Amino acid sequence: MSDYPLPVSQVIDPSTSASERVTFLEKLHGWVVTVDHKRLGILYILYSTFFLLVAGSEAVMIRIQLAYPHNHVLSAQVFNRFFTMHGTTMVFLVGMPFLFGFANYVVPLQIGARDMAFPRLNAFSFWMTAFGGFLLYYSFLGGAGLYGVGNAPDVGWFAYAPLTARSFSPGHATDYWALALIVSGFGTLGTAINIIATIISMRCKGMTLMRMPLFTWLLLIVSMLTLVTITPLTAAQFMLLIDRYLGGHFFDTQAGGSSLIWIHFFWIFGHPEVYVLVLPAFAIANEIIPVFCRKAIFGYPAMVAASVCIMFVSLSVWAHHMFTVGMTSVSNAFFTLSTMLVGVPTGIKIFNWIATLWGGRIRFTTPMLFCIGFLFQFLIAGLTGIMLSVSPWDWQLHNSYFVIAHFHYVLVGAVVFCIFAGIYYWYPKATGRLMSETLGKWHFWLFAIGFHITFDTMHCLGLLGMPRSIYTYQPDRGWNFLNLVVSVGGLIQGIAVLIFAYNFIVSYWRGEVAGDDPWDAWTLEWTTSSPPPVYNFEEEPEVHSRRPLWDLKHPDDPDWEYES
């Protein structure tokens, strides 16, 4: 470093700026106007953590209402609003911003870049997403429009036509819903474009595609999928607004329109969206599992190929959400088979993760525990998915709690578990301090136990015939005890998330100082300081293998000798 030919290291010496005192307002201003990918990544994470707590509270309220038959904690109207807001919030304001937060923070560091390809577009995208979330929740205040028509959207997160038509959804609640998703959709599109351009055009010297860390690879695939996933939703939302404001007839069955086409458009978005959410979860597991079992990932090329396969196959499975609308047998057969086909590349991934664990020296830290939980739960989620892909089985269980249990197994058991794993894993990089392991273990065990109490039981409720979206039920249906169990599990998860929130906040001041590389990891983000300086790397790194930091630590036994 000392014999660096240019005087760059003096110009960008971090000690000068850090020692200056700044007022709170200046600090806040700095965060609002920032275009730095690390700060925006943190903003995304904080934003989605906030909404995780909000949507989690909504879920707890829903479960309190359903704990007993004929319960009156929430009215039927408020119940409808809560499950609509819970679903919309979790998918658009929690799931995607979390994953884009990780992508923003980690991808440029992993590929040895100074920043994202378009820093200002990055800031624009974040603030659009944030504005979308604000619009959605502003509907609680501004959605009424007319006296007595209710405020927040209550049409379900899939908002099937013709319920969204003006005559059935008066007031502005549905408009807030549509506008919020259009606005945050533009943010999502901007970020996806940014991530693609960053990964394709900003890689440091030597980082060929087949040397990229799997996290980066999967985020590239996810962003490509997002381009063709979020846009159909935006288009459908425009149609909905044309119907509602200009008197159009897209989904107006009275004028020859079709409500079925909304269902198609929604699931053309909605099913790939599941992969948009779950592939980043795979990406996080791909980073954490090898590091904590001290082995390189098993079958790197197979992992990449399987992810690309999932991207393509996921675009042709949407109508498995629609077996009960009355499609032809050919369509039913096609969507059954294509859905089962997704199981093949996904199975390859699960075998690769298990093979990575096999014979490794596993360290059961909190991130690793969450990843193990993810593996187990994702397997079960995949199996119930295969069950539901069989159309006759789906006719029986469609819109029952079995389906709810299945997709919560994916979205909580896989996605949220991996999000937590990722937070525990990269928190020390972003803040310089480790999160408390003791509280982390409490968080994991309470959350895992609560998760299984809730969602394992929910499968049984579905098999017993309990439909989704009902605000209460008769005491003689035999659902009473199981519903109480589900609600208790929900409360346990709520307590676990509060422990996490406490840990997340307090560790910022009281956590153990992490150092540059607390996990003894192998990718580039751990070569720089924690937190990284604004310029990320003092010199542009040059890589020769998939594990550049391993090469640095073990010059006698570098990886590139074994990789072709």
Place this chain on the structure above:
Amino acid sequence: MSSIPVSHPVRNAEWRLPSKRRVGMTALIVGESAIFTIFVVAYVFYMGNNLTGPTPAQVLEVPILGTICLLSSSLTIWRAEKAIEDDRTGSFTVCLGATIALAAVFLTGTALEWKKLIYQDGLTVSTNLFGTTFYSLVGLHATHVVVGLFLLTSIFIFSLFGWVDSRHSERFGVIALYWHFVDTVWIVVFTVVYLIGR
């Protein structure tokens, strides 16, 4: 902080990656294509499903002049691209001005068509399914033409002041890429709305 060792036997003499602007615009075009696909699918799905008139066969006329103008604007912008690469700024300004003029003719054609449809034939968004799908699809495309026209006009003004030269050829290339996309979409919209749907 540390740097990566440079003891690798095979040194990459040259490390070249694609232009980030081109990659970004290509990604945007892919996303936009999905939006257009959904609107085209809706148009095709509802073709002939009108409960009331007017129908496309009764009121639509094929916009031959506008189509020729818009498609030839792809040629002129390509000439402008070549000109700015070789730093021939005069030729660049002329070609760019021609592109803008051709696009303006196209937009005027659309405006007159809409005026006729609304005032003479009484076709609005809310009249029937044809109105709803027609105005959304053609309007979505026209919106993209307007955005492109705004971008091109700004560059045209800059070039009149002499602020544009070969250093900007990559950036201009990105906008040209967008313009070619808008033209290509018109081929699809034209085929679906005026040839198949009429």
